[in-house]
Amino acid sequence: MTVLDTPAWRPRTDPAPLLPDAEPYRLLGTPDAARLDDAWLTTLYGQLVRGRRYNQQATALTKQGRLAVYPSSTGQEAAEVAAALALRPEDWLFPSYRDTLSVVARGVDPVEALTLLRGDWHTGYDPRAHRVAPLSTPLATQLPHAVGLAHAARLSGDAIAALAMVGDGGTSEGDFHEALNFAAVWQAPVVFLVQNNGFAISVPLAKQTAAPSIAHKAVGYGMPGRLVDGNDAAAVHEVLAAAVDRARGGGGPTLVEAVTYRIDAHTNADDATRYRDDAEVEAWRAHDPIALLERELTRRGRLDDELRREAADRAEEMAADLRRRMHAEPRLDPMDLFAHVLAEPTPQLREQRALLRAELEAERQS
């Protein structure tokens, strides 16, 4: 017995159970898929088809000048949808800027979810109504918020969980580290979902981290890391749901790495041919999340024309409604610029508000 054996200086956690599997966890196309029921797979299929259509429609809206920009999650629909479906209504979702689809899958009105990217306001939905935090543009900065909210819920005795989303690039940010560390120290009921889509705009993962995997980073914080095939909707959902349940029950945080691929460029303003080969994109298309589900449903004899048509029709209805509503001019009131800056506006803000009001009045009269 030496001072080195005193509790404060000794490892308190056995790292072995925290380690992620060597290979991403998969369900679809494996024997384990047998335990999934048809109805659930059909639901996932409908959601993914809808999600894919949503991404296409939003990208189209950028070309029509209706959205300032759209960071597409085409190819990542499985993780986007699974994240939303893994939560109960009372749980909270903390999305990053690429996670509009997750926000919509959680039940937020698609037009309200796009307000940020349309540019008529920053956050178009009431975060409390669906328990969805604002889409966060500064990378990883929303992760400490998820930890704080989960911690507050735990202090309040509420059995809820928070699920926070971030990309592979975001894991290099200091806030990622601080959030995971706080979460583990506080045993906050939070789940971190990293969608590793291979690129931070143009920079590949190899230039981002030298870790064995992103999921391995969990071990350093003392929480379990899980590695999952991010294009396997059933697998991502199962892993996330288990992590969320564990968090809700007081088991503490989990880091989940979903390995996926961004089929589209970073945004409509990006040119992905400058940093990656078409062959790579094509290889990932063969591992497309919708295709994986279709193969599973086909194996079960469940994918008939009717199911395809029904899914396509529902997606098209959503797209048509989105198109119609996004082509309507948004209601803009310049006076809103001053409405919510502070609960108690400063005298200077009051003066500036009066100035703008006078300018608008002059515009109306001219």
Add this chain to the structure above:
Amino acid sequence: MTTATTTAGPARAATAKPVTMAQALNRALRDALAADPAVHVLGEDVGTLGGVFRVTDGLAKEFGDQRCTDTPLAEAGILGAAVGMAMYGLRPVVEMQFDAFAYPAFEQLVSHVARMRNRTRGALPLPITIRIPYGGGIGGVEHHSDSSEAYYMHTPGLHVLTPATVEDAYGMLRAAIASDDPVVFLEPKRLYWSKAAWPTGEPEPVPPIGRAVVRRPGRTATLVTYGPSLPVCLEAAEAAKEEGWDLGVVDLRSLVPFDEETVAAAVRGTGRAVVVHESSGFAGAGAEIAARITERCFHHLEAPVLRVAGFDIPYPPPMLERHHLPGVDRILDAVGRLQWEEG
């Protein structure tokens, strides 16, 4: 909204016991924790130790470590977690251990704390108080003496308060915690040990946020100041009597909102003004204050509004800081340059 108040604080009972500013802040936190279960204190060393300046002394013992929490050593994480706690309905009071240690939290402050209410059309107000011991004059080594108020003042969506007296320290901190807006609460380190008598019976009044106070009426020129520079200005005003100057002193107390009415009324009464603060002058708080005085009082001014501020240098090592900090002589020199010959 503002009314000029000429007062040196409430009358003191004869039996009142002297307390320090640090103790008054401690009492404000204790009373806030007792009054509202939503209030949570968090920061580095705020629990068992009671904070490096002892402002949170005894709070963890009295309210438990879930209400007064020692966090990991990471300022962005502390403030980021406070954002989430506030989103869930709590009222976090965050301590940044020293001014220069608050910079890692700057992104959370600017990109989230200051914007969340506006971004969500009022759906997510963030009633967070961020306490920051600031300023020099205590012989601190590098990174322990910064005055960072101008960064915070320049960020829309925040209130920025700084008390200069023991009474204000209590009342303004209670007001900050009660506010539904995020408040950066700058505590002048060198006044932590300043003392005032404390009333034994009645609770201290909670002053409204955004009101300056005339600490000393004057007829010939007005010193406009705040926080750690208030005692220096009061000393300068006393010394100025020998020169035949009757200097008024205005204590801003609140940098945002800035109480133009009180300041303008005082300056109109004298026609001359010097703005005094210890942070660097270039693009500092004094630049904004001087500009606003000029805009509001131009026809009453007998001389340009002058600024006495710290030099535009990185904060000096402690053995040289007295040359940097505005003192009585530098203030009186500035007063002497207020074009008296033309007055």
